[in-house]
Amino acid sequence: MSGRVLIEVRVNGAPYAREVEPRLLLVDFLRDRLALKSVRIGCDTSNCGCCTVLMDQWSVKACTLLAVQAHGREIVTLEGLSRDRALHPVPEAFARAHALQCGYCTSGMVMAAVDLLRNNPHPEREEVRRALAGNLCRCTGYAPILDAVLAAAGSLDGADPLDVIAPADDRGEEEHGRD
Amino acid sequence: MYPARFDYIRAEHWEHALEVLAQHGVEARPLAGGQSLVPLLKLRLAQPRLVVDIGHLPRGAVVADGSGIRIPALTRHADAEREPVLGLATSLVEDAASHIGDPQIRHMGTVGGALAEADPSGDWSAALIALRAEVVCQSVRGARTIPLRAFFQGPYSTVLAPDELIAEVRIPPRPTAGRTGGAYLKVEWRAGSFAVAGVAVELVLDEERRCRDIGIGLAALGPRPAADEVVEALLRGRPLTDDAVADACALLGRRLEPYSDTRASAEYRRALGPVVFERTLRNAAQRALGGEVDARVW
Numbered sequence: 001m002s003g004r005v006l007i008e009v010r011v012n013g014a015p016y017a018r019e020v021e022p023r024l025l026l027v028d029f030l031r032d033r034l035a036l037k038s039v040r041i042g043c044d045t046s047n048c049g050c051c052t053v054l055m056d057q058w059s060v061k062a063c064t065l066l067a068v069q070a071h072g073r074e075i076v077t078l079e080g081l082s083r084d085r086a087l088h089p090v091p092e093a094f095a096r097a098h099a100l101q102c103g104y105c106t107s108g109m110v111m112a113a114v115d116l117l118r119n120n121p122h123p124e125r126e127e128v129r130r131a132l133a134g135n136l137c138r139c140t141g142y143a144p145i146l147d148a149v150l151a152a153a154g155s156l157d158g159a160d161p162l163d164v165i166a167p168a169d170d171r172g173e174e175e176h177g178r179d
Numbered sequence: 180m181y182p183a184r185f186d187y188i189r190a191e192h193w194e195h196a197l198e199v200l201a202q203h204g205v206e207a208r209p210l211a212g213g214q215s216l217v218p219l220l221k222l223r224l225a226q227p228r229l230v231v232d233i234g235h236l237p238r239g240a241v242v243a244d245g246s247g248i249r250i251p252a253l254t255r256h257a258d259a260e261r262e263p264v265l266g267l268a269t270s271l272v273e274d275a276a277s278h279i280g281d282p283q284i285r286h287m288g289t290v291g292g293a294l295a296e297a298d299p300s301g302d303w304s305a306a307l308i309a310l311r312a313e314v315v316c317q318s319v320r321g322a323r324t325i326p327l328r329a330f331f332q333g334p335y336s337t338v339l340a341p342d343e344l345i346a347e348v349r350i351p352p353r354p355t356a357g358r359t360g361g362a363y364l365k366v367e368w369r370a371g372s373f374a375v376a377g378v379a380v381e382l383v384l385d386e387e388r389r390c391r392d393i394g395i396g397l398a399a400l401g402p403r404p405a406a407d408e409v410v411e412a413l414l415r416g417r418p419l420t421d422d423a424v425a426d427a428c429a430l431l432g433r434r435l436e437p438y439s440d441t442r443a444s445a446e447y448r449r450a451l452g453p454v455v456f457e458r459t460l461r462n463a464a465q466r467a468l469g470g471e472v473d474a475r476v477w
Binding site (some may be wrong): 003005021022023025028044045046047052056058059060061064066068069071074092102112116130131133134135136 | 181183184185186187189210213214217218220221230233234235255280281282283284286287370371372377451
């Protein structure tokens with residue numbers, strides 16, 4: 001009944017063309033079709049933010065988007081921040097500040113933090129709280145997460161967090177295969 | 180939970196979307212930012228046969244001219260929050276838009292989508308009702324302009340026909356006489372930031388601190404987003420003394436028809452509504468007099 005739709009999307013710098021059911025959620029497209037497991041499902045009610053990715057450089061909740069809404073757009077996930085085992089400054093700051101325990105919320109927190117730091121390179125602690133309002137953590141009590149984001153702001157020192165990534169990898173189709 | 184199967188059409192332009200809706204009527208749902216529709220699809224509370232995607236269409240610019248301020252329906256909450264044209268005209272829009280959901284939701288959700296959703300706790304609805312805004316609705320049959328105060332019929336229910344789209348919101352021209360100030364405050368449910376009680380006030384004071392005009396919009400305090408025209412009439416023409424404010428709060432509390440839900444009981448809302456109203460009213464007055472306000476509710 002529902003015809004498949006072709007979507008073309010850039011993910012972590014690489015182009016993909018895939019046929020999808022219109023009802024496929026973006027989170028499932030990224031996890032199941034592109035094997036990007038950092039994008040997590042935590043709540044199914046659009047609250048927890050574990051599915052946070054960047055779409056056209058705005059943070060969005062991938063569980064609350066259809067994959068078809070990403071057609072023609074550019075997605076960045078945590079996998080796109082670090083290359084060749086070198087940690088990007090934001091996840092590195094999380095590690096140093098002990099800003100994760102179970103780690104389930106972490107990829108979403110990092111992507112939300114990247115969105116904040118792109119728009120506000122030197123935030124106050126209260127601004128970090130507001131920026132992470134869409135991301136829930138059950139383990140840490142949030143204080144070390146706030147510390148991590150402020151530390152990351154320090155180490156980036158005004159640099160665009162998306163500029164601190166290895167060059168785009170056009171081997172997308174080979175790396176993730178066809179399904 | 181997962182959406183049921185549906186067909187999908189990506190509108191090539193606005194008129195194309197209107198044609199598709201005219202053809203399919205109640206079996207089609209428009210998709211703008213999806214921050215209301217996608218959760219409904221996942222819960223299967225909405226099971227359209229067809230989804231018409233308008234989210235990628237050109238958003239258009241917010242424009243202020245002699246006829247007031249026009250906000251295109253596809254304006255995202257995050258865009259409205261930062262839009263200088265709106266910030267210059269009123270503090271109400273920034274207050275309301277910046278407290279919707281969370282950043283991720285504000286990056287996708289649109290004002291048209293929010294108004295069409297008609298959530299009783301809607302922040303945009305309360306703010307725009309206080310501003311006496313209108314919506315322009317379009318279909319293949321033409322366009323009509325509806326005052327927002329007559330737009331909501333009940334929870335999640337509006338006067339929109341199945342083939343109609345909200346095209347833009349119009350805020351009337353700002354008053355030229357008197358001193359204008361607006362504020363929106365809400366007590367929010369932490370997950371998702373839905374209002375437990377929200378009040379929007381747009382106030383015009385004269386030099387003796389007398390209320391020349393006032394608009395009051397309520398969020399989560401009744402079955403549909405609504406004004407309180409009786410409390411507005413009570414305050415219009417009166418100096419904003421402590422007694423006048425107390426009278427208005429008491430009247431508002433008696434007039435409320437609050438509901439109980441998972442976030443709060445009706446009794447709690449009846450107690451909370453007047454408190455939020457008083458703080459919002461004082462913030463609006465402070466802004467009208469040129470002062471700064473602490474925009475947190477406590």
